[in-house]
Amino acid sequence: MEFFTTQGIHKVYGSTHALNDVSITVPKGSIFGLLGPNGAGKTTLIRIINQITAPDQGEVFLEGHRMTSEDVSKIGYLPEERGLYTKMKIGEQALYLAQLKGMTRHQAMDSLKYWFKKFDITTWWDKKVEELSKGMQQKVQFITTVVHNPRLLIFDEPFSGFDPINANLIKQEILELRDKGATILFSTHNMGTVEDLCDHIALINKSRKILDGPVQEVKENYKSNIFEISYKGDFNQIQQVLDQNFSILEHKESLRENFIRIQHTDGTGNNELIRVLLGAAEIRSFREVIPSMNDVFIKAVENYNAQNAVNTK
Amino acid sequence: MNKTWLILKREYLIRVKKKSFIVTTLLVPLFFAALMFVPMWLATRDDKQERIIAVYDESTLFYDQLGQEGFTKYHFIEQEKFNALKSDLNDEEFYAVLYIPGNIYTVNKAELLSKKQVPIDLAEQIERKLSQVIETDKRRKVIEESQMPDLEQKLAGTKTKVSVSTLKVTETGEQKKSSSMVAFFASYLMGFIIYFFVFMYGSMVMRSVMEEKKNRIVEVIVSSVKPYQLMAGKIVGTALVGLTQVAIWIVIGVAVMGVVQNFLSPETAQQVGQSVMESQQQMGQAPAAMATEGNQMAEIMENIANLNIPLIIFGFVFYFLLGYLLYSSLLGAVGAAVDNDEDVQQMIFPITFPLILAIIMLVAISRNPEGSLAFWASIIPLTSPVCMLARLPFSPPAWEIALSMLLLLATTVGAIWAGAKIYRTGILMYGKKVTFKELAKWLTYKG
Structure with missing residues (x-):
């Protein structure tokens, strides 16, 4: 059953066509990988789903209804450019971000206690962000993403910039969240994690979706x-x-x-x-021999580019 | 709305709790108090030093005429003593030696010998005293020669001081007293307050936007709230910080005034008053003019009452709010558009330039509030918050006020719209040096 879909998304920035008729369908409870080379339009699509920017054309549907600004409280988003207020205390900051997602102070407190305990960082509550190492900050960032029990989690390049230990931790958490019923969408370059985690993928190249479907099916088609x-x-x-x-x-x-x-x-x-x-x-x-996702990625992008080169000539 | 409130609360608390805020809030009034209070205190303190001046009077005109003034005493001495002192001024007894030559009546010169540099006040005091004695003596002689015993009174009667009251004729033909002086100060003060507030807190908004962008937190925030909510919370929160600061300053100011008044006991207050009077006398004002002082005070009060107070208060609130909104939304947009501090200077200049220009023009406008410079500066929206406000105490034509307000309102709405557009594109844009052409393009982007 589909959890959310985008239908015919177009987005134009000046003379650049960032997204051209992109429709994806993300099944409920799945881990969905959004793949594509740099500059393909992944982040733009993610921002549109998060209601940060509006599409020029097209719609986003969540559980069958058109997504509204109320729905952002159901989404947990970890952007590629991520950070925290450096001069603010961690606990206070996490509380603030959770409240912005629509939780009451009390709810936020309960949930944060759970997560701080789980990540074994309860002693950091009164520390300022600038006192923490980068790896420690990443843990806090992850917590602020999941604190409000979102039903849809969106990670933009979650494994870039994270050290291997934190990357592995997040991998485990993603699987656990999926098992608890959350739907997860993430963009990545790392095909290894796609093989490990994803049930479904969509491949975006040069602002267009060129491939999508369940991972096994996609591989089957490319064998x-x-x-x-x-x-x-x-x-x-x-x-x-x-x-x-x-x-x-x-x-x-x-x-x-x-x-x-x-x-x-x-x-x-x-x-x-x-x-x-x-x-x-x-x-x-x-x-x-079944092709790896890496093979599929390279083959699909190369085919598309070659075809496009012919078409434009 | 609830989320805007959360943002507003954070913006407010984080700034109010900052050390730098607490320090400036407390230090600025202390600094101003010191600026006012210390010279006053020093003035009264200096007067308390007892000084005995030895006077050797060759002319014998002044004996018993100098008396005592404040803490300065005059002690007349003989020639031997004078000669002894002249060769040895180390004597602890006397602070200085005043030598009045026999021919002072014609040369108008005396000498004051001292070991240390004599304070200028003391030298002036002695000059005044000597002049007075000679003047009185000369007058007496003139009166005797003229055989008119009441000449003194007659001459006093010729003293004249004309004061010109400026009257404004209103449209209904009614005459209203207006004082250029009172209006000038009111207008200058209000213009300056707006300038200061807009500049200080507008750039605070800008720095706050830049910080969020630099920290990379802004994308997380705008995934929870709309960019305009974030911006609105920021602008209003910062304004409240400013108002808090100003309120604290007013409270401290009133308290300091109270303390100063208590500290200055009646005697010292009298002394200060006396020295003020003395200096006025020295400036050539005859004591007779003092009588008009009271009238002047009453006149100032009347002039203040004659200002269009409701219009000025309304105008102040209006221009204050819109001026701040206009500039802070533009500065916020700049903060979102730039990536680093170097680019800020370049982008900020076209925005702050009109404001700086307005403060430069302020004096000229207060002096000639009906001139064409005043007219244009108070109509053009980027300078009007300072310049039209400066004209309000002079009751400019109603249509000019209406036009100025309307244009400012329209411009502010436009600036908020454009600022919001630039803001929401800019905060997510990294590593790109933006130009104004690029910014114009952002205005066409949807959502």
């Missing part, structure tokens, strides 16, 4: 029918059973077993391929 097979037997026999629909990309022989990497151009099923191979050699392992 290129490559198989890696190790076997015991004669390479020539294998070559004989494979018809002209197959091309052999790589071939290695060693004493214990041989290895080939093949690609086929028609839609032969995996089982049929195995059946053919069984007649020629003893199969040790058989693996269909």
Whole structure:
């Protein structure tokens, strides 16, 4: 079930088209990755969802209704350019930010106590931000993002600028929040975290959405029918059973077993391929190569840019 | 609205709790009190030093005529003593030696010998005393020669001082007393207060915006509240800080006045009054003119009563509020547009220039409130908060006031609109040096 959608978002800054007809659908309870090269328009889209800027065209819907300024209290947002008032005490500051999100002072206090305890920073309450290290400040920033129990969490590049320990902590927290029913959207360059965390992705390039869907489905669509097979037997026999629909990309022989990497151009099923191979050699392992998100990202962006270059000529 | 209130509260409390706020709030009145009080105190203190002046009077005109004044005593001495003192002034007995030559009547010169530099007040006192004695003597002789015993009274009767009351004829033909002097001070003071307030607290708004941008907290804030709410909270909160400061200053000012009055016992007050009178006499005012002092005071009171007080109060509040709103929203926009302190100077100049110009023109306008400079400066919105207000005590034509207010209102609304646009684009823009052309483009961006 969808939690929120954007429909046909356009945003123009002077002569720059920052977003061009971008529609995404984020399912409830999912972790949604917003991917794209620098300057693609990710931050602009995130700011539109947060009601910080208004789109020139298009709408954002939250649980079926058009999003209003009241809904910002349901969102927790950690921007890419993040910081705190350096001269203000941490506790006071966290209380202030929580109250701005619509909590009463009392509610905010209860929730902050929970989070400060959880992150083991209760002794920092009366410290000023300028007294803390950067890593410590990041913990406080994370708390101020989640303190009001938002149902939608938006992180812009959450793992850039965080040290590995805090990055890991946030990863754990994101998963925990998802398990508690929150929906999470984050933008990132780090494809490794996408593989680890995301259920769904959308890829934005040059102000347009060029790809989206569940991670498994996206990968499936980008697989290129490559198989890696190790076997015991004669390479020539294998070559004989494979018809002209197959091309052999790589071939290695060693004493214990041989290895080939093949690609086929028609839609032969995996089982049929195995059946053919069984007649020629003893199969040790058989693996269909699924592309990594990194491969998908690069391939999708390159394809789009190449196509666009042709179109504009 | 609730969120604007939260922001307002934070902006207010964070500033009021700052050390620098507390220090300036307390030090500024102390500084002004010191400026007023210390010279007064020093003046009364100096007078308390007992000085005995040895007088050697060759002319024998002055014996018993000098007496005592304040803490200064005159002691007449003989020639031997004078000669002894002349060669040895170290004598602890006398502060100084006054030598009056035999021919003082014609040369008008005497000598005051002392070890230390004689205070200027004392030298003046002696000059005055000697002149008075000679003058009285000369008068007596003139009266004797003229055979007119009442000449003194007759001459006194010729003393004349003409005072010109300025009267303004209102449209209904009614004549109203107006005093250029009272109006001048009122206008200068109000113009200056507005200038000071707008400048000081307008730039406080700007610095606060810059700080939020520099800290990178602003994006978190605007994800919770609308940029205009943040800006409104900031502007109103800062204004309240300013009003708090001014209120404290007024309270301290009144308290200090009370203390000063208590401190100055009747005698010292009299002394101060006396020295003031003396200095007036020295300036050539005859004692007879003193009688008009009381009249003058009454006249000033009457003039104050004749000012259009409701108009001035309304005008002050109006120009004060709109002037502050106009400038603080523009300065807030500048704070949002720039990234670093170097760029500020460049962007801020076109905005503060009219304000500085207004304060420069203030004296000229107060002197000639109906001139064309005064007219234009009080119509053009960026200078009108200072300049029209300065003209109000002189009751300028109603249509000019209305036009000035209307233009200022329209400009302020426009400035708030433009300021809000620039603000919400600027606060999220980093690492870009903005130009005015770029700013103009931001006005077209949606939301």
